[in-house]
Amino acid sequence: MNAAVSDALKIEEYRIQDEPYYEPLGDEVAVFEAAWRNQLPVLLKGPTGCGKTRFMEYMSWRLDRPMITVSCHDDLTASDLVGRYLVKGGETVWVDGPLTRAVRAGSLCYLDEIVEARKDTTVVIHPLCDDRRLLPIDKLGEVVPAPPEFSLTVSYNPGYQSVLKDMKQSTRQRFVALEFGYPPAELEARVVMKESGVDQAVADRLVQIGHMTRNLKDNGLDEGASTRLLVNAGKLMRTSVPEASACHSAIAEALTDDPDMLAAIRELIASVY
Amino acid sequence: MDPDSRWILKEMVNQTTERRLLFADSGGWQTQNRAQWQRVQALLLRHADGSAVLESIRSLDEAQQRFVVHWIDVVARSDSELARVFASRAARALTLMDSIGVEHWLIQAMDAYDKRGLGRGVAVLEELDSFAADYAERHRQVRLDQQLAVLQPIVIGLGGRSLTVTTDESASNGAYTDSESIFLPATQRHFTDQALNRQLLLAQAVFLWAQNYYGTWQQSPLEQLAVLPRPQESQAIYAMLERFRVEARLARDLPGLHRYLQELQQQGGETPLSPAWQQARARLDRDDALADDSIALVETLRGEALPEAAPYQGTIHPERVRQVLEKRLVRERQQLQKSLSELEQTVLGRPQGQPQADDKKNNPGQAPGDRFSVSETPARAEAGRQQPQLEYRGRKVGTPAQVQGLLTSIQQDLGEVPEDYLAGGGNDTPYDADAEEARDREYTSGEPLHYAEGALSYPEWDYNRQRYRQDYCILREQPLKPGDPAFIHETLQKYRGPLKSIRRSFEAVLGEDRLLRRQPDGDDIDIDALIEAQADRVRGEEMDDRVYSRHRRVDRDIAVMLMVDMSGSTRGWVNDAERESLVLLCEALETLGDRYAIYGFSGRTHTRCAIYPIKRFDENYSQTVRERISGIKPQTYTRMGVAIRHLGGLLGQVPARTKLLVTLSDGKPEDYGSYRGRYGIEDTRRALIEARRSGIHAFCITIDQAGGDYLPHMYGPANYAVIDQVSQLPLKVADIYRRLTT
Numbered sequence A: 001m002n003a004a005v006s007d008a009l010k011i012e013e014y015r016i017q018d019e020p021y022y023e024p025l026g027d028e029v030a031v032f033e034a035a036w037r038n039q040l041p042v043l044l045k046g047p048t049g050c051g052k053t054r055f056m057e058y059m060s061w062r063l064d065r066p067m068i069t070v071s072c073h074d075d076l077t078a079s080d081l082v083g084r085y086l087v088k089g090g091e092t093v094w095v096d097g098p099l100t101r102a103v104r105a106g107s108l109c110y111l112d113e114i115v116e117a118r119k120d121t122t123v124v125i126h127p128l129c130d131d132r133r134l135l136p137i138d139k140l141g142e143v144v145p146a147p148p149e150f151s152l153t154v155s156y157n158p159g160y161q162s163v164l165k166d167m168k169q170s171t172r173q174r175f176v177a178l179e180f181g182y183p184p185a186e187l188e189a190r191v192v193m194k195e196s197g198v199d200q201a202v203a204d205r206l207v208q209i210g211h212m213t214r215n216l217k218d219n220g221l222d223e224g225a226s227t228r229l230l231v232n233a234g235k236l237m238r239t240s241v242p243e244a245s246a247c248h249s250a251i252a253e254a255l256t257d258d259p260d261m262l263a264a265i266r267e268l269i270a271s272v273y
Numbered sequence B: 001m002d003p004d005s006r007w008i009l010k011e012m013v014n015q016t017t018e019r020r021l022l023f024a025d026s027g028g029w030q031t032q033n034r035a036q037w038q039r040v041q042a043l044l045l046r047h048a049d050g051s052a053v054l055e056s057i058r059s060l061d062e063a064q065q066r067f068v069v070h071w072i073d074v075v076a077r078s079d080s081e082l083a084r085v086f087a088s089r090a091a092r093a094l095t096l097m098d099s100i101g102v103e104h105w106l107i108q109a110m111d112a113y114d115k116r117g118l119g120r121g122v123a124v125l126e127e128l129d130s131f132a133a134d135y136a137e138r139h140r141q142v143r144l145d146q147q148l149a150v151l152q153p154i155v156i157g158l159g160g161r162s163l164t165v166t167t168d169e170s171a172s173n174g175a176y177t178d179s180e181s182i183f184l185p186a187t188q189r190h191f192t193d194q195a196l197n198r199q200l201l202l203a204q205a206v207f208l209w210a211q212n213y214y215g216t217w218q219q220s221p222l223e224q225l226a227v228l229p230r231p232q233e234s235q236a237i238y239a240m241l242e243r244f245r246v247e248a249r250l251a252r253d254l255p256g257l258h259r260y261l262q263e264l265q266q267q268g269g270e271t272p273l274s275p276a277w278q279q280a281r282a283r284l285d286r287d288d289a290l291a292d293d294s295i296a297l298v299e300t301l302r303g304e305a306l307p308e309a310a311p312y313q314g315t316i317h318p319e320r321v322r323q324v325l326e327k328r329l330v331r332e333r334q335q336l337q338k339s340l341s342e343l344e345q346t347v348l349g350r351p352q353g354q355p356q357a358d359d360k361k362n363n364p365g366q367a368p369g370d371r372f373s374v375s376e377t378p379a380r381a382e383a384g385r386q387q388p389q390l391e392y393r394g395r396k397v398g399t400p401a402q403v404q405g406l407l408t409s410i411q412q413d414l415g416e417v418p419e420d421y422l423a424g425g426g427n428d429t430p431y432d433a434d435a436e437e438a439r440d441r442e443y444t445s446g447e448p449l450h451y452a453e454g455a456l457s458y459p460e461w462d463y464n465r466q467r468y469r470q471d472y473c474i475l476r477e478q479p480l481k482p483g484d485p486a487f488i489h490e491t492l493q494k495y496r497g498p499l500k501s502i503r504r505s506f507e508a509v510l511g512e513d514r515l516l517r518r519q520p521d522g523d524d525i526d527i528d529a530l531i532e533a534q535a536d537r538v539r540g541e542e543m544d545d546r547v548y549s550r551h552r553r554v555d556r557d558i559a560v561m562l563m564v565d566m567s568g569s570t571r572g573w574v575n576d577a578e579r580e581s582l583v584l585l586c587e588a589l590e591t592l593g594d595r596y597a598i599y600g601f602s603g604r605t606h607t608r609c610a611i612y613p614i615k616r617f618d619e620n621y622s623q624t625v626r627e628r629i630s631g632i633k634p635q636t637y638t639r640m641g642v643a644i645r646h647l648g649g650l651l652g653q654v655p656a657r658t659k660l661l662v663t664l665s666d667g668k669p670e671d672y673g674s675y676r677g678r679y680g681i682e683d684t685r686r687a688l689i690e691a692r693r694s695g696i697h698a699f700c701i702t703i704d705q706a707g708g709d710y711l712p713h714m715y716g717p718a719n720y721a722v723i724d725q726v727s728q729l730p731l732k733v734a735d736i737y738r739r740l741t742t
């Protein structure tokens, strides 16, 4: 966080105008809406690139609430979330962090990849997940109650190390969990078509390659290709990169550096073209 | 030739390569290398045939000239006669082999010269033709073990039942599959060209995958095939028909693969099909053709000449498939039923044998079979996505990977997942008493089993049964007798030099790219912190002095468990190497202050597995610990799986972000009796998978060259390393750290 942020556009007032394209996998839309109405925090589980962020954008539009997203990383401090004092013209000014702004404005707050954040950072969300729904700000000596419209959503990828083991059971149990997986083939092909603009046959082949790499999860790959990677490959193809090399760059190289694995994936890609 | 000069020679080979590139397009190289060129000329002209030899060298292209002259010059430093003999044959050698081959030939000659004198050296050079023939032969064939790291993931990536790519004796007479493994020849030398042979191995693997995937070995055609008259002829016809059918499917699903197969086939030149065969092939080209259709066509083709086999087609062994299939059908049915009832209890939250209240009301006595179903899969599932979808009360449910694998496999055998397979568990028929188990008992007969207190029990994976033997391994932690403390001192003295660079490389590797913020001092000012501190000051509060940033290692938050093989096979230099390298590693880890623990493991049979604590996580690197390291002695056998489970469990309890399990071993995971070979390897692999699932990174460092081929299978291709020098261990660990933390 640096000073420039405080002058930036007020994100807590920004609303998504056009309906984001989101292809539901099941009843997640209804469940999220119910959780929101009941003021329950939500946990999105699932591998990276399977539509969690897109889902949040869609819900933000659908509920007509602004959304603040924070991508967590291991340098993220509690102050980065809650806020800090800054010096302005010789005076100190308190500047709210994204979480505080979201609470005050009653918007949706999405902490992406919460696993990545340091443990002492995640502690600040605990009282918010409580049914008192409060955000204490120590430096201000203030406690901000969350309005009913505020909602906290966190995401994590259970394929990697699990925070939930580290997160207290009492915290964990306050989350309503939604599981995101890769969409079924037909649906995923539709997403790829819509998002990248390739035609059905091209999208089908991309999904086929996606499935092949997913078969290799725990057999040499940590993770198979996400929908995002398939979309990326599709976009490359739309700008006239040949299909096989688009797949190689956007999918294979993104998944692994292991030369044998790359050779194997290269053959798998070649097999469908 | 001693290792040092061999190394120097290899270096020279490398340098020559470089030099060749360096001078590749600068003309007049003789002028540039005038001294060398003159030396060589003078040397050759001292001999009667000198000018003829020089002429033959001048007739080579420029790169070759440089290559030859360089080597004549090098060899002449050892012996001018040897150099002359080489010179007189160099031009011819280059017509027989590439320059790498020529270098091998020359190195062999110099080797012989070093060891046994000029006569032998010259003799090797004179055997140029046989060497070249040999070289061509060796460079034509492709070894399966060198291709496995690529072939195995391809076969798994293509989908369906996970098939193991391997080899056996009969595979040299034709690649085949038994429906669980794909057996390929250990070396492929069908074509004279190496690249083609590599291509052929791949083609064989994917073709046999396709047989399995597209139903050649489904139960129904297999049974029908068994009762056809004149079995040999029937099988040959069936194999060919199925090839045509499978290829037609490939052409639609995986056109790239199909083209690849065709290219190889055209290497052999195609002969046209007889009309009867053409007709049959057209029938099997259809979208909905099944293996049953091939069976039906067999009769129409008796007496017809069989079309020529494709090079990748291999052979078939229906009898072997049948044996494997029968066992699998029973096994997978039981496994599926068990898994489904577990799924119902745990995931779907219904206690066993206790129907939910609403269930009782609505569907009294409903069997699990009525609750689970498999959604209809497309009749023609595309490769890579043939996945039966499990439903529970008409709703799709998240299916654990293991259940998904079972459903896929069952569907591959039967063409569908029959309803009675989905009818719930309860059917816990025990497996046949196992011969291996009996043998194990023999080994321990007469001695009471050690189930006494303090002992822990662990499961073991039995790959034959594809399930765990519960509570099968009995393990206890045993104290290690301290060894001679002088050993530590001696080791530290002996490796004083390397130790310095080890420490340095640890610090360097670990300090990389990490920015520590809010430090009391450092190389840079942390602007964020400074602003905050300034803000505090302006408000009259105490100013925080932690306003610097520093490039240093941060809370890497790593815990390392070192698991040391103390089995009998480490006796001798391996044991010394283990102890010495542990001392060095501890020294290195101490400078970092990371959490680490060291345990030894060994044990005799599954009832007495032993773990020897050397340094627990909460222990300091004390004198006692040092003496324990020195006291590491080869014990009995290796049972690696249980050790991984136990130590993985201990590591799992340590609250660290990154958890690392490093096995230090001679790379032979076998115990007494049944834990030998594949069984032990598969259990170890399984234990590692379990560890990985609980967030542990597993690596293996072996002090043995032979370990190579199955280590990647157990640890994954990137997670093992072979060392042959004591001081390499800490460097490898530093490497692993780097991979995990950056």
Ligand SMILES: Nc1ncnc2c1ncn2[C@@H]1O[C@H](COP(=O)(O)OP(=O)(O)O)[C@@H](O)[C@H]1O
Pocket: A021, A022, A023, A024, A025, A046, A047, A048, A049, A050, A051, A052, A053, A054, A055, A183, A191, A195, A227, A228, A231
């Ligand atoms: N269900 C879906 N509907 C629409 N687009 C999707 C869907 N799932 C994935 N995508 C596509 O995949 C991309 C990555 O998804 P994203 O939401 O960023 O993943 P995550 O947040 O889970 O890492 C999106 O930009 C979108 O193109």
Ligand SMILES: [Mg+2]
Pocket: B565, B567, B568, B569, B570, B637, B638, B666, B668, B669, B670
């Ligand atoms: Mg051993």
